[in-house]
Amino acid sequence: xxxxNGMAKRPTKQELKxxxxxxIEFECGTYELWVGRELNDNGDAVKEGICYQPHKxxxxxxxxxxxxxxxxxxxxxxxxxxxxxxxxxxxxxxxASLAVQRDAAQRRLQRQAEAFEQIITTLARxxxxxxWTDLGGEPLPQPYRNPEVLTGLDxxxxxxxxxxxxxxxxxxxxxxxxxxxxxxxxxxxxxxN
Numbered sequence: 701x702x703x704x705n706g707m708a709k710r711p712t713k714q715e716l717k718x719x720x721x722x723x724i725e726f727e728c729g730t731y732e733l734w735v736g737r738e739l740n741d742n743g744d745a746v747k748e749g750i751c752y753q754p755h756k757x758x759x760x761x762x763x764x765x766x767x768x769x770x771x772x773x774x775x776x777x778x779x780x781x782x783x784x785x786x787x788x789x790x791x792x793x794x795x796a797s798l799a800v801q802r803d804a805a806q807r808r809l810q811r812q813a814e815a816f817e818q819i820i821t822t823l824a825r826x827x828x829x830x831x832w833t834d835l836g837g838e839p840l841p842q843p844y845r846n847p848e849v850l851t852g853l854d855x856x857x858x859x860x861x862x863x864x865x866x867x868x869x870x871x872x873x874x875x876x877x878x879x880x881x882x883x884x885x886x887x888x889x890x891x892x893n
Contacts, residue, residue, distance in 0.1 A: 821847055
């Protein structure tokens, strides 16, 4: 349902009651998009670049439960290099070495594609509503049960949303606390919101 300015209307409290775990809301101003930043192999900035906060003042409602699939997806996206390419005999330029390296690269790409699919599928089931806009200021379609919307996001936006979903960023910001036992999130006591 569209609201003013083409934005999707925020779900009412009554509409949110259908969810078995109540969605929680995050303000998205902590998402940072760096332009021109260069990092070394250790992840340290060697050139700072410019930091933008394109979703400042925008919000997202998420069902605060991570899944094993989404956690495995993140692990697979940032996992170790393919071990099959390690210890290749020769100088790495002979046909056998190149074939092993090519096969390892193909397996790595396949794993990353599968991990990406897991992440966007999970996010499409957990991101209930948002008022996000694209870099041109136009409203983005709602992602709930619509994973195609998520494929158009910047990789850093996907990872930021995934961290929100699993609670990493939320816990750091004090918005939620870890639930007991299963690694899910529970809403922190209200602070007057």
